[in-house]
Every structure is written in structure tokens, then in C-alpha cells.
Amino acid sequence: MLKKMRRTLLAAAMAGGVGGAVVATAAPMTLQDYLALSGPAPTRHVAYGAAPSQFAELFQPAGEGLFPVAVIIHGGCWTKEFGGITQMRNMAGDLAAQGVAVWNVEYRRYDEEGGGYPGMYHDVASAMDRLRTLAPEHKLDLSRIVLVxxxxxxxxAQWAGSRARLPRSSALYVADALPVPVVISLGGLADLRNEQALIKTSCDRDMAQLAGVASAARPDIFSDTSPAELLPAGVRTVLIHGEHDTISPPRVGQDYARRAQAAGDAAEVLVLPGGSHYDEVAASSPSWAIVSAQIRKALGL
Structure with a gap:
């Protein structure tokens, strides 16, 4: 039965539906497997600020362009301990080989000077909006863009896709944020309010580290930091979770999708049979056929 389900899921994924795996017997990737991931050097290293972690890497495909763009944002429990941008070069290199320009974003995490709230969010926003200045030189088509x-x-990524919904009173608000029509969340932890217990057990993070401290001017720390509080965002969200993801199990995506759909947004959940929390970002994993197909679909390829 399980093998039949996986074959069905694979066929659906290749048609743009539910996710599956190419090789059902592949062992789920471990944290050590993830940390060993690497990829090609970027085309360009671009600083968007003075701090060491305020930069992004551009991977420009061969050819004349215009190139669709995938903005990718690494995980690592919001801490510098687990790296992240180096590992994301694995998927960046594969996407660039498929003709997709990749903007691999680094940012100040909670345990770096200036990180946490509001700096971490300012960094992601600055990196996103920097694409407008790079687009003409590098032949980037910002009308075809996806956040991953x-x-x-x-x-x-889900927060960045929701920036248009930020309250004007927020320190994170900017006018004319770069719009993104589709966000693909790979084992994401986006509902800060309702997933506090999971985030604590999975990452040992307290909300003050991620969302700041309440004040008279900002009594609700989730109002401008949790994408779930910014619904409807007017974007389509694809929530992809590995079958064996224990850090952000499929239930997390399903709960978020229900909330997004109830608010009027398009949202869907794909489960990667045999996949872990780390298969989601590895071009060497059987799960990558499903993830990359969703990226191409979002870009109209």
C-alpha cells in the first residue's frame, strides 16, 4: 500500500499536484547529511549592509536572459550555529543549471549583533528590495519571482511575502515592497503565536529572541513578525514537509494552510514520502524532483 501511495504521489507531483519521491527506499537525510551539503560558488557576492551577515549571493544562469528568479532563505533555527547559506548553494547550483537565477540570502540571526527583532527582518527586506537595482545588469525578470x-x-520567506500587510505603525513597514506572488515554505515554522511550543522543542528559541518584547506602542509582538497574523497576504503559499520531518511535521503546514484558506488566500500542502527536514533542500535527495518541480511551476516554467 505504501509503495503504491508513493508511486501515485510521484505521478501527481510531476503533473504539478501532490509531492512524492523518486526513490521510495532512499533513507531520510540527517542533520549531518545536511551540514555536508555544498554547491558551486556564486556569480556575485552582494553586501546590502555593513555587518558580516548582511549579504546575499547571486547565481546567474548561462545564456542571454531574462531569467526568472528564486529567492532562497536558509534555516538553522534562527541561529548562526547551524550555518545555512553554504548548504543552500546545493539547490542554488541546480536551479541555476535549469535557467533560474537564484538570490541566496544571508541575514543577522538572533545571536548576532543587530539580529533578532527588528534587525533580522530588516535584513530580509533589504535583501529582497536590492534585487530591483541588480535586475537590469543581471537580466533578472522580477515579474517571474518565487520566494523559497x-x-x-x-x-x-512567508513573512517577506506578506510585507504589504504590515501595519504602517510597525518598525518593519516599508512602502512599495517588492511583490512576490508565490511563497514555497520547506518545513517552515511560520505561525509564531500558535507554534511557540514546537519552536521551543525543535529549536530551543524563545519568542523574545524572534519577535522582540512587547511595549505600549507594540503590545502584540506577533502583529508584524508572524505571517499567520498578516493573512490574507494575497499570495499563494505552497507548504512542503517531509513525511519524517520531526522539526516541522506536516501537521504544521496543514494547520497554516487551513488558516490561510479561511482568510481567503490560496494555500496547499505537499508531503514528501520518505523525506526528512533536510531532504527538502538537497538537490541530491529524491525529494528534490518534487521541490524543484514546484519552483518551476511557480515561475511558469
């Missing part, structure tokens, strides 16, 4: 985030980066 993993784990903690799923939270930040």
Missing part, C-alpha cells in the same frame, strides 16, 4: 524558505527561513 527552509525551516526558520520558511518563516522569513
Amino acid at each position: 524558505g527552509h525551516s526558520a527561513g520558511g518563516h522569513l
Whole structure:
């Protein structure tokens, strides 16, 4: 029965439906497997601020362009301990080989000077909006763009896709944020309010580290940091979770999708049979056929 289900899921995924795996017997990737991931050097390293972690990497495909763009945001529990941007080069290199320009974003995490709230969010926003200045030189088609985030980066990608909904009173508000029609969250942890217990057990993070401290001017710390509080965002969200993901299990995506749909947004959940929290971002994993197909679909390829 399980093998039949996986074959069915694979066929549906290749048709743009539910996710599956190419090789059902592949062992789920471990944290050690993830940390060993690497990829090609980027085309360009671009600083968007003065701090060491305020930069992004551009992977420009061969050819004349215009190139569709995938913005990818790494996870790692919002801490510098687990790296992230180096590992994301694995998927960036594969996407660039498929003709997709990739903007691999680094940011100040909670345990870096200036990180946490509001700096971490300012970093992601600055990196996003920097694409407008790079587009002409690097032949980027910003009308075909998708946001892809993993784990903690799923939270930040979903937040970045929701920026138009930020209250004007927020320190994070900017006018004319770069619009993104589709966000793909890979094992994301985006509902900060309702997933506090999971985030604590999975990442040992307290909400003050991620969302700041309440004040008279900002009594609700989730109002401008949790994508779930910014619904409807007017974007389509694809929530992809590995079958064996224990850090952000499929239930997390299903709960978020129900909330997004109830608010009027398009949202769907794909489960990667045999996949872990780390298969979601590895071009060497059987799950990558499903993830990359969803990225191409979002870009109209």
C-alpha cells in the first residue's frame, strides 16, 4: 500500500499536484547529511549592509536572459550555529543549471549583533528590495519571482511575502515592497503565536529572541513578525514537509494552510514520502524532483 501511495504521489507531483519521491527506499537525510551539503560558488557576492551577515549571493544562469528568479532563505533555527547559506548553494547550483537565477540570502540571526527583532527582518527586506537595482545588469525578470524558505527561513520567506500587510505603525513597514506572488515554505515554522511550543522543542528559541518584547506602542509582538497574523497576504503559499520531518511535521503546514484558506488566500500542502527536514533542500535527495518541480511551476516554467 505504501509503495503504491508513493508511486501515485510521484505521478501527481510531476503533473504539478501532490509531492512524492523518486526513490521510495532512499533513507531520510540527517542533520549531518545536511551540514555536508555544498554547491558551486556564486556569480556575485552582494553586501546590502555593513555587518558580516548582511549579504546575499547571486547565481546567474548561462545564456542571454531574462531569467526568472528564486529567492532562497536558509534555516538553522534562527541561529548562526547551524550555518545555512553554504548548504543552500546545493539547490542554488541546480536551479541555476535549469535557467533560474537564484538570490541566496544571508541575514543577522538572533545571536548576532543587530539580529533578532527588528534587525533580522530588516535584513530580509533589504535583501529582497536590492534585487530591483541588480535586475537590469543581471537580466533578472522580477515579474517571474518565487520566494523559497527552509525551516526558520520558511518563516522569513512567508513573512517577506506578506510585507504589504504590515501595519504602517510597525518598525518593519516599508512602502512599495517588492511583490512576490508565490511563497514555497520547506518545513517552515511560520505561525509564531500558535507554534511557540514546537519552536521551543525543535529549536530551543524563545519568542523574545524572534519577535522582540512587547511595549505600549507594540503590545502584540506577533502583529508584524508572524505571517499567520498578516493573512490574507494575497499570495499563494505552497507548504512542503517531509513525511519524517520531526522539526516541522506536516501537521504544521496543514494547520497554516487551513488558516490561510479561511482568510481567503490560496494555500496547499505537499508531503514528501520518505523525506526528512533536510531532504527538502538537497538537490541530491529524491525529494528534490518534487521541490524543484514546484519552483518551476511557480515561475511558469
